[in-house]
Structure formats: C-alpha cells, structure tokens
Amino acid sequence: MSPPLSILLASFLFLLSISTAAEIQDSFPKCVAKHAVKSQNLRCLLPSKPKPLLIFTPLTESHVQAAVLCAKSLAVHLRLRSGGHDYEGISYTSDFKSAPPFILLDLGKLRAVDVDIRSETAWAQAGATIGELYYRISEKSKTHGFPAGLCTSLGVGGHITGGAYGPMMRKYGLGADNVVDARIVDAYGNILDRKSMGEDAFWAIRGGGGGSFGVILAWKVRLVKVPSTVTVFTVARTLEQGATKTLYKWQHIADKIDENLFMRVLINPAPPAAADSGKKRTIKTAYNGVYLGSAASLLKITKSQFPELGMARNETMEMSWIESVVYMGSFPRGTAPETLLSGKAAFVNHFKGKSDFVKEVVPEAGLEGLWRVMLEEESPLVIWNPFGGEMGRIGEGEIAFPHRKGVVFMAQYLTTWRSDKEDAGKRYEWMNKLYDYMAQYASKNPREAYVNYRDDEIGMNGVNFTSVDAVKWGVKYYKTNFERLVRVKSRVDPHDFFWHEQSIPTSLPK
Ligand SMILES: Cc1cc2nc3c(=O)[nH]c(=O)nc-3n(C[C@H](O)[C@H](O)[C@H](O)COP(=O)(O)OP(=O)(O)OC[C@H]3O[C@@H](n4cnc5c(N)ncnc54)[C@H](O)[C@@H]3O)c2cc1C
Known part of the structure; x- marks a missing residue:
C-alpha cells in the first residue's frame, strides 16, 4: 500500500x-x-x-x-x-x-503494463518504454500490436502525447489516435481520467505535446490486429544505381501504395563503391520498412507499383511482428525480443534535428541540390516517412496532432557528432542551410513541424512566462488546433504551472 x-x-x-x-x-x-x-x-x-x-x-x-x-x-x-x-x-x-x-x-x-487481449486494450504507465508495451502485447498474443514509434526506448509518457508515428501509421494512424483513456495528475494535484478531465483536455493531451497540461500517469490504448507473419526489408541504392530517379518515383507512390506497407527512406552520404575508390562520397538511399503480410505478396505489390526499386526476395525477411519491432529498432541481427525489456537505446549521440511535412513531389533537380548540401556535412541523416492511408482519413481537428490529408511524407533532418569538443556551431550552421534549402519544397503558411521532433530554433516562450514567440512555433506544430490548445490550457492550468520553453501558453500573445 x-x-x-x-x-x-x-x-x-x-x-x-x-x-x-x-x-x-x-x-x-x-x-x-x-x-x-x-x-x-x-x-x-x-x-x-x-x-x-x-x-x-x-x-x-x-x-x-x-x-x-x-x-x-x-x-x-x-x-x-x-x-x-x-x-x-x-x-x-x-x-x-x-x-x-x-x-x-x-x-x-512507474512502468507497469497491463494487457487485456479480451477487450483488445492495454494500460501502460508513463515510464514504460514503447518497446516494453510492444513486448508485453506479444507475450499475450502473436496477432496483436500497437501502432507507435520505431525507436523502442521511447517513453510512453512523452512519446504518445506528441503523436507517435511508426510502421503501422498508414493502416492504423498514430499511437495518439489509438488512445481510449488516460490518467493524469493536474496542476492541483488531482488524479483525473478521461471522464473527469473532460473531452477538451483529453483531446489536448493526444498530440498537444508533453509538459503542458499535467503529468500523464498512464495511457489506455486500443490494440490493433497484426498478421502472424510480416515482412521486413532494407533495399539500398546509391546515386550510381539510379537513386535520384528511384526516389523521384517513390514520392509518387509513397502515400498511395497499399496501406499494409510502410516504406521509409533513409538518406545519407556513403563511401564510394570499392571499384570507384578514387571517387568522392556518394549518396545512399535505403528503403526500409515493414509489410503486414508475406514476402511474396510484398514483392507483387512493389513489382507492379514501384518496379524502379527492383526489390528482390533476398532483400526481404519474413518474421513475427515482435521480431519486426526489433528489426526496425535497429538492433543487431539476431537480437532477441526480450531486449525490449531492458529499455536500451540503439541511438545515443550529440545531435540537432528538424522536421518538415512535404505535400508536393521534389523534382529530380531538387533532389540533386539536396545531395550537394548533404555532401557538405560529415554525418547527416535525412529520413522521409510516408503518410497517406489512415493518416489522411483522420480529420485535422480530431486530436491535437494536425498533420493529415495531403501530406506525402514527413522529412526529418539530423546531423550527429560524437564529442563535446566538436564545434556544434558549425553543425547548426549546416542544419540551417539544409532547412533553408528545403523551404521551397516544404509545406507553407505555416511551414509545419512535428512537436515530437522539438526544435527550439522555431521559437520559444520567454523565460518570464511570456509567450512572445508562441504563435510562431505554435501554428507550426499544431496549425489551427493551436488556438484550442491555448483555450484548454487556460482552463486546466491558468497559472502556467506546467511551463517550459515550448509549453502551450495560457493566452495568445497580443
Ligand atoms: C532516437 C529517437 C528515435 C525516435 N523515433 C521516433 C519515432 O519513431 N516516432 C515518433 O513519433 N517519434 C520518435 N522520436 C521522437 C519522440 O517521440 C519524442 O522525442 C518524444 O517526446 C519522446 O518521449 P520520451 O518520454 O522518451 O521523452 P521525454 O524527454 O521524457 O519527454 C518528451 C516531452 O514530453 C514531456 N513528458 C515526458 N513525460 C511526460 C508525462 N508523463 N506527462 C506529460 N508530459 C511528459 C517532457 O516534459 C517533454 O516535453 C524519436 C526520438 C529519438 C531521440
């Protein structure tokens, strides 16, 4: 007790x-x-x-x-x-x-996870990792899963409240779309559930970002159906192997192809092939993802709708859904799913990130310009995540996460470095050059951004609880939902107890 x-x-x-x-x-x-x-x-x-x-x-x-x-x-x-x-x-x-x-x-x-297959729901406390939630579901059923992030060490508390996209988003939407109840501690120390916090607050904590409305204690989530066999793949193509044309074509099918397929693209500089070792670095594009079905059926789909990729059977692997979680979490081949219980992160580094939502195809010349910018940096990584499917069917105002219909893909830009001694200023400079370059292809008015890829360069609250910049970053993260978030905040936390650099302000700046 x-x-x-x-x-x-x-x-x-x-x-x-x-x-x-x-x-x-x-x-x-x-x-x-x-x-x-x-x-x-x-x-x-x-x-x-x-x-x-x-x-x-x-x-x-x-x-x-x-x-x-x-x-x-x-x-x-x-x-x-x-x-x-x-x-x-x-x-x-x-x-x-x-x-x-x-x-x-x-x-x-606070990391207990309680899965109930009969009602196809689970309660997960905030401190559990998303990998623990996935593992506990798979312990009870091989044909259930949950549609949230790829990185398995993410905390359920912060991750889901910002949205939580992952390999099943095109079929089932975000983690936040699949929340059915929550327990929070409000600014007065009360424990509230969905009913007692009210529908407005329950709406706000699903996509409105962490640290603004209360402390999430636990989420009750709806489980989704997964087949007993899924197929994972990574298909890498360099510039010499026609990467530019292939990526150009990918943009035409990314959001329209079968919803059981999540095919993201990881883009980074790579050493030249051995035969060309006198040459400079090239660009590698790796098509990586999960198909909720067999390899044969995946190959049929890619052959008919994306033949330019030339996906081969030996570039795919059939496995259980929980094994696909480990694969997409970038653990070494053969890692047992039990590793998900350790909460271990596969990625710990010094990094700066930014995001964009792209609604129109980037032309081939635009891609070539992107390669030039990327080749100037030592260790950049650009990741394009396809939208469409369920993401386009859910309305912009259904929960606080607004980036929906019309988004072809979300772009994430990263630059990483290893040591405190390195010049972070140079990394920021390069990141801003890339961000400026991509402005012509990104969403406009506002140029949207994903709150879970928080970026303090797009604006911050003032240190004295002022919110001078709030409109700048608020509409980027939440579009027209920002005003409603401010209204909810002013009701549930009028004295701004839950404050941070990008917490929802209690009023809009004049
Ligand atoms: C390596 C890596 C991979 C990622 N992969 C994905 C991905 O696949 N999909 C995706 O959607 N995102 C991804 N993200 C982004 C991730 O969703 C966000 O960083 C998310 O906010 C992390 O939640 P956390 O609890 O781990 O972080 P924290 O740093 O603990 O929290 C993040 C924010 O939420 C607030 N918060 C934390 N706990 C609570 C709580 N209990 N109640 C209220 N507010 C709280 C914090 O104050 C902070 O503002 C990734 C991030 C990294 C670093």
Whole structure:
C-alpha cells in the first residue's frame, strides 16, 4: 500500500529543508551522471546547461501528486521526464541559463503494463518504454500490436502525447489516435481520467505535446490486429544505381501504395563503391520498412507499383511482428525480443534535428541540390516517412496532432557528432542551410513541424512566462488546433504551472 499523501508531503519538505545549497551542489552532479543515461541527446547534458535542483523518482501515483503540490508550494518548477528522448532536452534541462529553478520528476519507475487481449486494450504507465508495451502485447498474443514509434526506448509518457508515428501509421494512424483513456495528475494535484478531465483536455493531451497540461500517469490504448507473419526489408541504392530517379518515383507512390506497407527512406552520404575508390562520397538511399503480410505478396505489390526499386526476395525477411519491432529498432541481427525489456537505446549521440511535412513531389533537380548540401556535412541523416492511408482519413481537428490529408511524407533532418569538443556551431550552421534549402519544397503558411521532433530554433516562450514567440512555433506544430490548445490550457492550468520553453501558453500573445 502506498503511504498517505500527507506523510509524503511532509517527508518531501523535510528532505528539501535538510539540503543546503552546498550539499545540493556537491551531490547533484553525481546524481545527474547516474541518471544521464536517460538522455538520447548528449548535446543537452553539457555542463553549461541548467541542471535540476534534485531528481525525484516517484514510486506510486500519490508520489506524483505530492511532487506537484510540493513544487507548487515551494514555487519551484517541475520538468517531466518519461523516456528522456526530447530533441531539445526540455524534459531535464532548459534553454535559458537564467531558467527558473526546477525539480526533475523522473517517471522511470512507474512502468507497469497491463494487457487485456479480451477487450483488445492495454494500460501502460508513463515510464514504460514503447518497446516494453510492444513486448508485453506479444507475450499475450502473436496477432496483436500497437501502432507507435520505431525507436523502442521511447517513453510512453512523452512519446504518445506528441503523436507517435511508426510502421503501422498508414493502416492504423498514430499511437495518439489509438488512445481510449488516460490518467493524469493536474496542476492541483488531482488524479483525473478521461471522464473527469473532460473531452477538451483529453483531446489536448493526444498530440498537444508533453509538459503542458499535467503529468500523464498512464495511457489506455486500443490494440490493433497484426498478421502472424510480416515482412521486413532494407533495399539500398546509391546515386550510381539510379537513386535520384528511384526516389523521384517513390514520392509518387509513397502515400498511395497499399496501406499494409510502410516504406521509409533513409538518406545519407556513403563511401564510394570499392571499384570507384578514387571517387568522392556518394549518396545512399535505403528503403526500409515493414509489410503486414508475406514476402511474396510484398514483392507483387512493389513489382507492379514501384518496379524502379527492383526489390528482390533476398532483400526481404519474413518474421513475427515482435521480431519486426526489433528489426526496425535497429538492433543487431539476431537480437532477441526480450531486449525490449531492458529499455536500451540503439541511438545515443550529440545531435540537432528538424522536421518538415512535404505535400508536393521534389523534382529530380531538387533532389540533386539536396545531395550537394548533404555532401557538405560529415554525418547527416535525412529520413522521409510516408503518410497517406489512415493518416489522411483522420480529420485535422480530431486530436491535437494536425498533420493529415495531403501530406506525402514527413522529412526529418539530423546531423550527429560524437564529442563535446566538436564545434556544434558549425553543425547548426549546416542544419540551417539544409532547412533553408528545403523551404521551397516544404509545406507553407505555416511551414509545419512535428512537436515530437522539438526544435527550439522555431521559437520559444520567454523565460518570464511570456509567450512572445508562441504563435510562431505554435501554428507550426499544431496549425489551427493551436488556438484550442491555448483555450484548454487556460482552463486546466491558468497559472502556467506546467511551463517550459515550448509549453502551450495560457493566452495568445497580443
Ligand atoms: C532516437 C529517437 C528515435 C525516435 N523515433 C521516433 C519515432 O519513431 N516516432 C515518433 O513519433 N517519434 C520518435 N522520436 C521522437 C519522440 O517521440 C519524442 O522525442 C518524444 O517526446 C519522446 O518521449 P520520451 O518520454 O522518451 O521523452 P521525454 O524527454 O521524457 O519527454 C518528451 C516531452 O514530453 C514531456 N513528458 C515526458 N513525460 C511526460 C508525462 N508523463 N506527462 C506529460 N508530459 C511528459 C517532457 O516534459 C517533454 O516535453 C524519436 C526520438 C529519438 C531521440
């Protein structure tokens, strides 16, 4: 049984009162180092980045209530972390050196997953990884799954509240489209479910981004049907193998092809083929994905609708859905699905990312220009994720995530580097050059962006709780849903307790 709230409150306040500033300064860096593995973006862990006063790891839901009440009474902010994958590290640090002091609420120990195959639903606590949810479903059924992200260490808490796209989005939509209930702690320390929070708040937490409306304790999600055999594939083509023409054609079929097929494209510079070793780097385009069906049926589809790719049987592999999760999570071949329970991340690096939604085909000359920009950078990665299918059928206002009909693909741009010693400024410069270049092909008015690929360069709230820039980034992430999000925020958190650099403001800037 969990201790009563009053005892928790008292012990929490006591803990704070015995910690002098010197004690905190001494023990804090050690604590951060211990927890630092929960950041995917090492750039956000630099010593110059603001650090929390302390890290509080609740063991029960009532601990979360206590954390909200205590932080409020001490006038200290809370940062909420589930899986720690935020692109700007907003869940555990701040962009402002003069950020208000904050406590990090780490939900990593609230990670129970309860799957009920009879009702085809599951409850997953915020600190569970999406990989754990997938694994627990597969333990109970080989023909059920959940349509969310590819990277299996993502925290269910932060991931689903921003949208959560993945290999089954074209058939079933986003993770957030498949949420049927939720438990949250609001700004007053109450635990609310769908009924008690009201439909407006329930709408806002599905796609409205993390850290604005309350602490998500758990999601109740609807499971979806998967076949007992699915087919995965990676088909790589370089410029010398006709990559430009093939990618041009891909854009014509990406959002229209069979909805059981998710075929994304990973684009990066690669060494020249051995025979051309005197030459400069080339561009590699890797078509990578999952088909919810047999290899024979996949090959029939690609042969008739995308013959330019020339997909061969030996570039495909049949397996169970849970094995496909491991494959798409970029684990080494042969990794057992049990690895999903470790919450281990396959990608930890220094990186900067940005996103675009593309609604028109990029012509061949445009692709050639993109290759030129990419070849200027040491380790860039561009990923194009196809939309269409269910994504186009769900209305823009159904949940807060608005990027729907007409999107051919979402583009993600990344540049990565290994060491703190490298010149991050140069990486940012290059990223902005690429982003400027792609402006001509990206969505316009607004140029849309994915909140789960958070980008502080598109605008931030002011450090004094002002929201001068909010319209700039707000409409990019949420389009016309932004105004409704502001209305919900002003009702559920009028004093802006859940504040961060891109939290939904309580009013629109004048
Ligand atoms: C390597 C990598 C791969 C990715 N792959 C995909 C993908 O395939 N599909 C996709 O859609 N996205 C993907 N993403 C983006 C990912 O969905 C977001 O970064 C997401 O916000 C991560 O959630 P988290 O809980 O792990 O992160 P956190 O950093 O813990 O949280 C992210 C945000 O949510 C808030 N938050 C966290 N927990 C809670 C909570 N319990 N209640 C309320 N707010 C909370 C935080 O304050 C922060 O604003 C990827 C990111 C990385 C780094």
